[in-house]
Amino acid sequence: MAGDPPRIGTSVAEQTAQDRLEALRASIDNIDTALIHMLAERFRCTQEVGRLKAEYGMPASDPERETRQIARLRALAEDAHLDPEFAEKWFNFVVAEVIRHHRNIADGSTDGSDG
């Protein structure tokens, strides 16, 4: 842990590197926690969209909306110095799961996430 006395047989430089690694990993864990909560919230919204679409006979996917979202996310990624290709891949991965849920909901499955 940061601030611990150096361990026997460990140089000060190694101990500093270990402290920095652990501090960075603590931030990574916090970021992963936030991502999981944000993803859960996104899926909560998309499940509701799925129920709405099923009720009114709307198609599970909306390719035009996706095209607009991809353009927007790619621009945001560039501004944020994140690889736009990666941002698009992430989006397509999530949307494929959303559409699978929507199809399950339309087929009469309870929450759409299984099957």
Ligand SMILES: C=C(O[C@@H]1C=C(C(=O)O)C=C[C@H]1O)C(=O)O
């Ligand atoms: C959530 C929707 O359904 C699908 C999923 C989308 C998404 O996860 O962002 C976007 C478009 C649709 O293909 C929607 O139509 O808004």
